[in-house]
Amino acid sequence: MTDNNMADLALKKRRNQRLLALAGGIGLVGVAVAAYWTLYASHYVSTDNAYTAVEVAQITPSYGGIVADVKVKDTQAVKKGDVLVVIDPTDARLAAAQAAAELDRAMRRVRSYVANDSNLAAQITAREADEKRASAQLASAQADFERAKLDLTRRDALLASGSVSGDELTRAQNAFAGAEANLAAAKSAVAQSAANLRSAMAAKEANGALINDTTVDTNPEVQAARARLDQAKVDLERTVIRAPLDGVVAKRQVQLGQRVQAGMPLMAVVPVSEMYVDANFKEVQLSKVRIGQPVTLHADLYGKDVSYTGVVEGFAGGSGSAFSAIPAQNATGNWIKVVQRLPVRVKLDPAELLAKPLKVGLSMHAEIDTSGLTD
Structure with a gap:
């Protein structure tokens, strides 16, 4: 084997070792990323689409x-x-004074109703006595009429025989006419006394309707006047x-x-100590988010050096687009799916707000720990 061949083999060997080391490094990075995602990152969701709010x-x-x-x-x-x-x-002060005067007048008026009730009861007693007296007078007038009628009848019968003079007959006729008139007057007196009794009883009944089952303080007129006075005091x-x-x-x-x-x-009065955060998370981030989960927040006002701790307090009833002035019409033919955001309300720690106050509408970054309180 020549030197060149040996050099090529050594170069290939080094290249393979480097590739193997690179593959191993990539594998380790992948394992580390997977471990980080599984053990940590998958338990957190975050958004910077969050703003402070408060019930003004x-x-x-x-x-x-x-x-x-x-x-x-x-x-x-x-x-x-x-x-x-x-x-x-x-x-308002004048209206209260007028209402106080109206209450005093109403109380005096009701007291007069109570006093008048006794007077009307006495009137009924008097009218009953009048009715009895008129009835007695009617009976007397009826007896006088019957007697005068009988006398007139007898004298008429004796007139033909000459036993009764014309003057005596005239007196009998006059007595009969007087008895008849007295009887008519007695009947009228009975009718009038009965009418007077009915009137007195009706007046007492009407007066009683104003005061029955009540006292001066509980009378409706007094209570209405007192309510108007209370309203005037409230207005003042x-x-x-x-x-x-x-x-x-x-x-x-x-x-x-x-x-x-x-x-x-x-x-408006803004209760800055009751500030909360509306964090608008994407719908795909909310599968593990539950009420009560802890939240870490940062305000752009203070930067990353200042952290706030909070908890998920609730979810909005719908996405922001659903409550917009012109909601999206997703049934149209040119519909394009857009990932929606749902406001999540985050309660802040009052002590932290006292130390680092926030104002309404400031930008926040929110991160929810979903590792606990899952279904």
Whole structure:
């Protein structure tokens, strides 16, 4: 074997060894990548399509009027109960005074109903006595009428025989006419006394409908007047608008001297301590994501040096495109499939937010550990 052949064999041998080493290295890298994916990377999903959000409290008045004072400005931190806006209370104070007067008048009116009830009961007793007296008078008038009629009949029979004079007959006729008139008057008196009794009983029944089964305090008229007074007091309290929670003032639109109406937006209070993150993951990333899994987050505001810890709190009811103003019409013939993103709500640690505050709408990077809490 020549020297050239020996050199070729040595070169081939070295080349084969290098190829074998390269193949072994590639195999080791593949094993390492597979091991990394199996043991670590497959348990994490991440996205940088994530943004901070919060349930903003909109400040609107419940009572309209002229703004007398504005206590806060944009970016100012406020505590729950702090005064934000004061509406001129003059009208509300007058309405409360009027409602108080109406309540007092209603109570006096109901007391008069109670007093009148006793008076009406006495009137019924009197009317019953009148009815009895009229009935007795009717019986007396009826007896007088029968007697006068009998006397007249007898004298008419004796007139032909001359036993009765014309003057005596005339007196008998006059007595009969008077008895008949008295009987008619007695009947009218009985009817009138009966009508008076019915009227008194109806008046007592009507008055009783206003007070039966109630006291002065529980009477509907008094309760309605008291409710109007309570509403007036509430309106007076609502002239002072307070912060419903801790946060930062944003979007202040109200100005001193402005006339505002109920429901008109004045400003917003952002509760920065209750910030959360909406992380928009691709649908293909969510097969192992469950509520309660830990999340590591970074804010572009602070960079990678600052980490936030959170947990998956919930999933949106649909993808962003499903709730867009003009949702995609996937049934059309020119449909193109696009991977959708589903917002995942991530709760942040309040202590970390206190140390490193965030604002609404900031960009975040979120990474979920799916190794636990799987079905």
